[in-house]
Amino acid sequence: MLNFRFLKKTVASVVSVALGLTLLVPVGVTANAADGNLVSNGGFESGTAEGWSPRGGNETLTVTSDTAYSGRYSLLVTDREENWNGASYDLTGIMQAGRTYDITAYVKARAGQSSSHTEQATLTVQRTDSDGEHYDSVAYCVDINENNWTKLSGRYTLTASGQLSGVSVYIESPDDTLEYYIDDVSVVEVEMNPDTDLPSLCEVYQDCFDIGVAVDPVSQLDASDPHSKLIGQHFNSLTAGNVMKISSLQPVEGYFNFTEADRMVDYAIAHHMKIRGHNLLWHNQVPDWFFTDPNNPGRPATRDQLLARLKTHITTVLRHFRDKYGDQNPIYCWDVCNEVISDSHANNGLRGSSENSKWLDIIGPDYIEKAFEYAHEADPNVKLYINDYNIEDNNQKTIDMYNLVKSLLDKGVPIDGIGLQMHINNNYPSVSDVKASIEKFASLGIDLQITEMDCSTQGRTDSAALQVQADKYKALFDVFVSEKQYISSVTFWGISDDASWLGANNAPLLFDSNLKAKPAFYAIAERQTDVSNSTISPTSATFDKNPDNQADITVKLTLNGNTLSGIYNGSYALVKGVDYTVSSDGTTVTILKSYLSSLNTGTVSLKFDFNRGADPSLSVNITDTSSGGQTPGGDQGQTGDLKVQMVNGVLSPTSNTISARIKLINTSDRPIDLSTVKLRYYYTKDGTQQQNFWCDWSSAGTSNVTGTFLTVSGQNADTCLEIGFKSGTGTIAAGAETEIHFRIANADWSNYNQSNDYSFNSTATSYVDWSKMTAYIGDTLVWGNEPV
Secondary structure, three states: OOOOEOOOOEOOOOOOEOOOEEEEEOOOOOOOOOOOOOOOOOOOOOOOOOOEEEOOOOOEEEEEOOOOOOOOOEEEEEOOOOOOOOEEEEOOOOOOOOOEEEEEEEEEEOOOOOOOOOEEEEEEEEEEEOOEEEEEEEEEEEEEOOOOEEEEEEEEEOOOOOOOOEEEEEEEOOOOOOOEEEEEEEEEEOOOOOOOOOOOHHHHOOOOOEEEEEEOOOOOOOOOOOHHHHHHHHOOEEEEOOOOOHHHHOOEOOEOOOHHHHHHHHHHHHOOOEEEEEEEEOOOOOOHHHHEEOOEEEEEOOHHHHHHHHHHHHHHHHHHHHHHHHHHOOEEEEEEEEOOEOOOOOHHHEOOHHHOOOHHHHHOOOHHHHHHHHHHHHOOOOEEEEEEOOHHHOOHHHHHHHHHHHHHHHOOOOOOEEEEOOEEEOOOOOHHHHHHHHHHHHOOOOEEEEEEEEEEOOOOOOHHHHHHHHHHHHHHHHHHHHOOOOEEEEEEOOOEHHHEOOOHHHOOOOEOOOOOEOHHHHHHHOOOOOOOOOEEEOOEEEEEOOOOOOOOEEEEEEOOOOOEEEEEEOOEEOOEOOOEEEOOOOOEEEEOHHHHOOOOOEEEEEEEEEOOOOOOEEEEEEEOOOHHHOOOOOOOOOOOOEEEEEEEOOOOOEEOOEEEEEEEEEOOOOOEEHHHEEEEEEEOOOOOOOEEEEEEEEOOOHHHEEEEEEEEEEOOEEEEEEEEEOOOOOEEOOOOEEEEEEEEEEOOOOOEEHHHOOOOOOOOOOOEEOOOEEEEEOOEEEEOOOOO
16 A cells, blocks of 8 residues: 655555535625534634634634624634644534535635745545554645635545444644635435445456455444445455554554454455455554564564564464464465665665664564565465565566565565555556566566556546546556456446545546546446457568668557557657557557657657557668668767657646656676766746746756756757766666756746647556657767757
8 A cells, every 4th residue: 555645644554535625705604503513612603712722832813703604603723833733623423424424614714825836725524443543635735815715525435444433524734824714514325325236346357367456444344334236236346444453453562453354364265355455564564663663662572583573474464364264264475574665765675764664673674574574474375475665666666676676586485475555546647567577577487466546636636537437547547458468357446436545536436526436437347258350461560760771660450349549659759640540440550750760760669659559660770771880860970879768747838847767778798887877858948037946856866966067059049958977976877767856937937838848748547668868978978869
């Protein structure tokens, strides 16, 4: 499960986050509290703040008649010192776990506050259970102003692990000192009636793989909970969102509590379901005592102490279920290690202390193989998996996971499979990158599972966004079916949007907050079982960059009922109408010479990505018979030692920030000293303002990256950012890569017109080879084309 940060602290569990709707409301419109409002003083018409309290202790809460959304009074919040400070209303014993609520508040900024940015407010539920405190965002960072009341609202399902000991609703702001009014706060329980006249997903895919779902067994498996109807109808595999993690099973050393986990196992047995055990080792949701010296809590545990605790925990957990349930035990596999791969390629690809994990620093890298060995020893019949996020993106993290698992297999470590979490969105990653990642991992010869799937619409809930989501789900399930020989299970991280950790405003799941099937459900439920592969002819060709010999390449397609989704050169998606054309009947593709002439000499593989079935490739041998071996005005003496891939972070033509992520790849057979490397991004600065540069992150170390602005002359460029590396940064090994994420802004934050910028790429949403950025070793151009 992914980590993510709310305004106060990192959340320690999967959260049930609700729909964040916003609405600017004109002053004077009266709104009566809905019947059944659990907030008895939500409108402050008593003239008091009864029931409300300051979260930080220093805030001042004042009932005022200065302004109100409805009626006469509202509550003014002042003297805030932290972003999590605000007005809180206690609903302990009133809101119940497993129930669903519509939560609403109206917020308005106090006039006269000087600010250089748009003010925001967040509506949050704080809950305390056996796992600790959790902060669930109902409507997150919504823009507010001093002229209108803004409605913050969402549908929220309250969950709890163990005993629910505290619940409150509060309003906070990322601006530590913002003063604001609140009015007409309401919490109303809602009844939901799920769609049940639907095909069963697990039956639709019964010849391919299991269809699973992550659940909260305390509430969602109860027959009185409407979510349970969908669980029983569509899924044949369950994953515990929280109740099988270390903090739930062993909150105190030596004290194991299996009550809720056993409840889930009992349910699975009664309903003939499997269970994926999740998880035995993670850097999150582990009690502090696990990493401290038992004789001196002020000191960290030693390697031997931590290994002993890990072995005790794994052995106790696996043998509990083995011994209690015997042959009926539905837990057929466990995520032994969860999220151990670094996001920044640190520590040879392993997550360490800089990414909030203590396992590596205390034990060393062999903690992973030890965990698998302990699990196999405890129950040799259970399948063992390693699980992580973003490894489906066909990126450095994919490579790091591949290398780790290969090394484990080479050592004989008992690992049976890889879990790809698949937390994605409508725009990223590409379907082709997911497919490439699956095939890369499949080459290791072990099982693959999709373990935590959801697809965020990134804050949109309109019909167009939901259709894009449906198309994405459909395309991915077509891939899963085509790769079913490698995939044994596909699990969704939640049932419906009201109970998603991403929030229903991101609408990531198959059912909406009313438990109604969305377009995404129908897209994958209407599966066509027989898929015939498409073919292309020819499968190889030659292109000469000599201007006298250049010619388009024509490719004939035999579709067999499929359609062409795109053409890819590595991670770069060729642009239809610019790089290639397709005939009106879809059976002929022409790769244009204007695109082919931009490629370096050598062999290029162009993958034809079809919506279903196999994706054949066209191998193109790029030659250059022109004088000197270079096309005039072309590659300008490139040596091929480095390659630059890039994706812009802000794709809007008008923006106050130029943002890009760069991947620098060493294509030579030797290490290259980074201090000798320069990269250039060309643009027009659209004015006379001073230019500012930030390196937000780099795998070479953010502090090692330098940025210098140079004046240039050329088409669509009067300025370039030259990126360099400090002496002592180190080398980039042969075949390795270095990433840099940077931003550029005017001193007054005025807008750029990026459409006129030479290096700007308005279409790519993932890394592509980009010759409009140049790379140099010393003074020698080794990649790209300078503007002329």
